[in-house]
Amino acid sequence: xxxxxxxxxxxxxxxxxxxxxxxxxxxxxxxxxxxxxxxxxxxxxxxxxxxxxxxxxxxxxxxxxxxxxxxxxxxxxxxxxxxxxxxxxxxxxxxxxxxxxxxxxxxxxxxxxxxxxxxxxxxxxxxxxxxxxxxxxxxxxxxxxxxxxxxxxxxxxxxxxxxxxxxxxxxxxxxxxxxxxxxxxxxxxxxxxxxxxxxxxxxxxxxxxxxxxxxxxxxxxxxxxxxxxxxxxxxxxxxxxxxxxxxxxxxxxxxxxxxxxxxxxxxxxxxxxxxxxxxxxxxxxxxxxxxxxxxxxxxxxxxxxxxxxxxxxxxxxxxxxxxxxxxxxxxxxxxxxxxxxxxxxxxxxxxxxxxxxxxxx
Amino acid sequence: xxxxxxxxxxxxxxxxxxxxxxxxxxxxxxxxxxxxxxxxxxxxxxxxxxxxxxxxxxxxxxxxxxxxxxxxxxxxxxxxxxxxxxxxxxxxxxxxxxxxxxxxxxxxxxxxxxxxxxxxxxxxxxxxxxxxxxxxxxxxxxxxxxxxxxxxxxxxxxxxxxxxxxxxxxxxxxxxxxxxxxxxxxxxxxxxxxxxxxxxxxxxxxxxxxxxxxxxxxxxxxxxxxxxxxxxxxxxxxxxxxxxxxxxxxxxxxxxxxxxxxxxxxxxxxxxxxxxxxxxxxxxxxxxxxxxxxxxxxxxxxxxxxxxxxxxxxxxxxxxxxxxxxxxxxxxxxxxxxxxxxxxxxxxxxxxxxxxxxxxx
Numbered sequence: 001x002x003x004x005x006x007x008x009x010x011x012x013x014x015x016x017x018x019x020x021x022x023x024x025x026x027x028x029x030x031x032x033x034x035x036x037x038x039x040x041x042x043x044x045x046x047x048x049x050x051x052x053x054x055x056x057x058x059x060x061x062x063x064x065x066x067x068x069x070x071x072x073x074x075x076x077x078x079x080x081x082x083x084x085x086x087x088x089x090x091x092x093x094x095x096x097x098x099x100x101x102x103x104x105x106x107x108x109x110x111x112x113x114x115x116x117x118x119x120x121x122x123x124x125x126x127x128x129x130x131x132x133x134x135x136x137x138x139x140x141x142x143x144x145x146x147x148x149x150x151x152x153x154x155x156x157x158x159x160x161x162x163x164x165x166x167x168x169x170x171x172x173x174x175x176x177x178x179x180x181x182x183x184x185x186x187x188x189x190x191x192x193x194x195x196x197x198x199x200x201x202x203x204x205x206x207x208x209x210x211x212x213x214x215x216x217x218x219x220x221x222x223x224x225x226x227x228x229x230x231x232x233x234x235x236x237x238x239x240x241x242x243x244x245x246x247x248x249x250x251x252x253x254x255x256x257x258x259x260x261x262x263x264x265x266x267x268x269x270x271x272x273x274x275x276x277x278x279x280x281x282x283x284x285x286x287x288x289x290x291x292x293x294x295x296x297x298x299x300x301x302x303x304x305x306x307x308x309x310x311x312x313x314x315x316x317x318x319x320x321x322x323x324x325x326x327x328x329x330x331x332x333x334x335x336x337x338x339x340x341x342x343x344x345x346x347x348x349x350x351x352x353x354x355x356x357x358x359x360x361x
Numbered sequence: 362x363x364x365x366x367x368x369x370x371x372x373x374x375x376x377x378x379x380x381x382x383x384x385x386x387x388x389x390x391x392x393x394x395x396x397x398x399x400x401x402x403x404x405x406x407x408x409x410x411x412x413x414x415x416x417x418x419x420x421x422x423x424x425x426x427x428x429x430x431x432x433x434x435x436x437x438x439x440x441x442x443x444x445x446x447x448x449x450x451x452x453x454x455x456x457x458x459x460x461x462x463x464x465x466x467x468x469x470x471x472x473x474x475x476x477x478x479x480x481x482x483x484x485x486x487x488x489x490x491x492x493x494x495x496x497x498x499x500x501x502x503x504x505x506x507x508x509x510x511x512x513x514x515x516x517x518x519x520x521x522x523x524x525x526x527x528x529x530x531x532x533x534x535x536x537x538x539x540x541x542x543x544x545x546x547x548x549x550x551x552x553x554x555x556x557x558x559x560x561x562x563x564x565x566x567x568x569x570x571x572x573x574x575x576x577x578x579x580x581x582x583x584x585x586x587x588x589x590x591x592x593x594x595x596x597x598x599x600x601x602x603x604x605x606x607x608x609x610x611x612x613x614x615x616x617x618x619x620x621x622x623x624x625x626x627x628x629x630x631x632x633x634x635x636x637x638x639x640x641x642x643x644x645x646x647x648x649x650x651x652x653x654x655x656x657x658x659x660x661x662x663x664x665x666x667x668x669x670x671x672x673x674x675x676x677x678x679x680x681x682x683x684x685x686x687x688x689x690x691x692x693x694x695x696x697x698x699x700x701x702x703x704x705x706x707x708x709x710x711x712x713x714x715x716x717x718x719x720x721x722x
Binding site: 002003004005006007008009012013014015016017018020028031033034035036037038042043046047049050051052053054055056057058059060084085087088091095096097098099100116117119120175176177200201209213214215216217218225227228230231233234235237238239240241242243244245246247248251 | 363364365366367368369370373374375376377378379381389392394395396397398399403404407408411412413414415416417418419420421445446448449452456457458459460461477478480481536537538561562570574575576577578579586588589591592594595596598599600601602603604605606607608609612
């Protein structure tokens with residue numbers, strides 16, 4: 001507390017990002033980064049733009065990037081908004097669209113940044129519990145609401161709704177804004193982007209941090225009706241005219257255009273996910289069906305927090321949430337083949353050693 | 362208007378950044394970019410970081426960059442906050458520090474983003490007119506206030522207060538936060554950073570867009586008491602955990618450490634400013650004394666708006682503000698020697714041609 005702080009500071013409950021430890025030979029499976037490096041064409045475009053032109057401001061509207069994204073998704077450039085990572089895009093969406101008189105709805109178990117934004121922007125929200133299978137049931141959203149946000153696939157569970165369910169949700173709530181956060185959609189779920197044309201209340205949020213392996217570049221975007229995009233632009237132009245630097249714009253354009261890299265990198269993660277899920281199941285874990293680049297799993301006999309700590313001692317970092325309903329679970333990023341092997345070997349050893357010890361239960 | 366917009370959108374009055382025209386052979390003197398390319402070491406660091414490691418998130422706290430900035434300014438890393446350009450740093454400062462019960466004070470003629478932030482965050486503000494010489498007079502700030510923000514050097518006027526005046530202001534308002542926006546300070550004004558040690562109410566905001574020639578990279582920062590920095594961190598961690606990508610952090614570190622480049626690039630701009638100011642004075646312009654990388658000038662016989670339009674026809678873009686008190690003025694960035702020569706030649710021709718024409722008055 002300081003006498004110089006605004007009243008806002010006291011109501012905040014800041015988000016805690018997954019840690020970025022600086023350890024040598026770390027098996028880093030805690031923040032859902034891609035196991036492969038990004039498109040070489042993206043790296044080339046960035047290097048080419050690391051030039052004297054960096055003295056100049058970037059295009060504040062990122063026109064070329066929005067055009068590339070529009071072409072990729074089959075929409076118009078005016079239906080695309082870009083920002084400094086999807087977290088910034090989400091922040092603007094919370095301020096511009098999700099703050100309504102009636103409460104915003106989202107699941108109890110989902111991206112833990114959503115309630116943080118609600119505190120920042122003083123948004124009333126209501127939590128809708130996932131069903132017993134840890135899945136979103138759209139019937140549970142049939143209640144008075146000002147707006148809805150869902151992550152699809154959901155995080156940290158990894159489970160996804162088919163597009164037809166999202167369409168139903170949109171139809172049932174045609175009079176309020178609905179944001180679908182598709183950070184992980186490329187790893188095997190159906191995108192809601194084709195629904196934008198018929199649903200003016202839909203905003204779909206994507207990121208280049210996951211399926212494009214560009215977490216270090218900070219580019220996210222949203223697709224929706226031009227009126228929703230205009231709302232985001234108004235907030236953006238009241239906050240920071242130039243959210244994306246020249247290198248981010250150049251790298252993102254090249255990444256979006258490199259379809260060959262995208263397909264093979266996605267296939268690599270999807271087959272790695274099968275390997276990881278099967279390996280965990282063989283060790284006795286219950287693994288939720290994942291459409292993302294991570295799996296969410298618990299062992300009926302072992303405490304999630306203890307397992308995460310034991311793995312960390314072996315320089316393997318996974319994410320554990322000390323939160324009701326999911327405290328038993330580990331969220332494990334689909335790493336490289338070598339990383340998956342190391343993780344499974346370490347778990348096998350830990351579970352064996354722990355048999356009969358206090359870590360078992 | 363859209364029925365899906367939050368109430369916020371209606372109260373916004375977004376900022377209009379200086380245009381970034383896409384014209385060939387443009388003499389671009391409208392957004393105060395540096396005439397030289399950035400430090401080659403910064404470009405090298407960026408190219409080295411355009412690698413597979415871009416798949417990983419950046420350090421959310423930008424520890425190495427904050428350490429480099431702290432060493433450069435002789436403060437502690439906990440006294441440094443970094444953001445996605447100084448516009449983002451300012452936005453967080455408005456939310457975290459400048460929103461108080463009593464009104465925020467700033468000049469009538471200053472960075473036009475300040476009232477935009479006030480609308481975004483619903484901050485009450487009071488305008489304090491510049492004096493007759495278009496300068497800030499700190500005696501005018503002796504009134505009931507919740508916070509103060511001053512740009513020093515001021516923009517678009519370019520005039521600066523000495524550090525002793527800033528110290529007086531801080532002493533007279535020791536119980537409220539005071540932000541000094543030093544975007545242009547390196548071109549010849551005295552920084553308030555040495556006052557941070559003795560003034561817990563002071564936050565100083567800098568950018569790498571101007572004197573480091575990195576407008577395209579998007580890096581800004583603030584220096585102040587650790588409690589003020591903590592307030593900014595709380596807002597940042599409620600908005601976007603990773604505001605600065607890996608390339609921005611790497612490039613900024615290298616730029617800050619390249620003192621030789623910095624000194625010679627600054628000298629180049631300062632001597633260019635003398636040339637530009639003298640040339641304008643010879644053409645009959647009144648030129649305000651500038652401590653920035655631009656000059657603010659008006660011609661007693663020629664309309665600023667008309668001159669700006671005529672220059673634009675010749676592919677020379679300067680900034681004109683259609684605003685009371687300064688509508689006569691042009692804000693002209695100190696460009697390269699060639700650009701300065703082109704501008705002065707064009708003005709000479711325009712003023713000659715206009716003698717006796719309706720553009721003269």
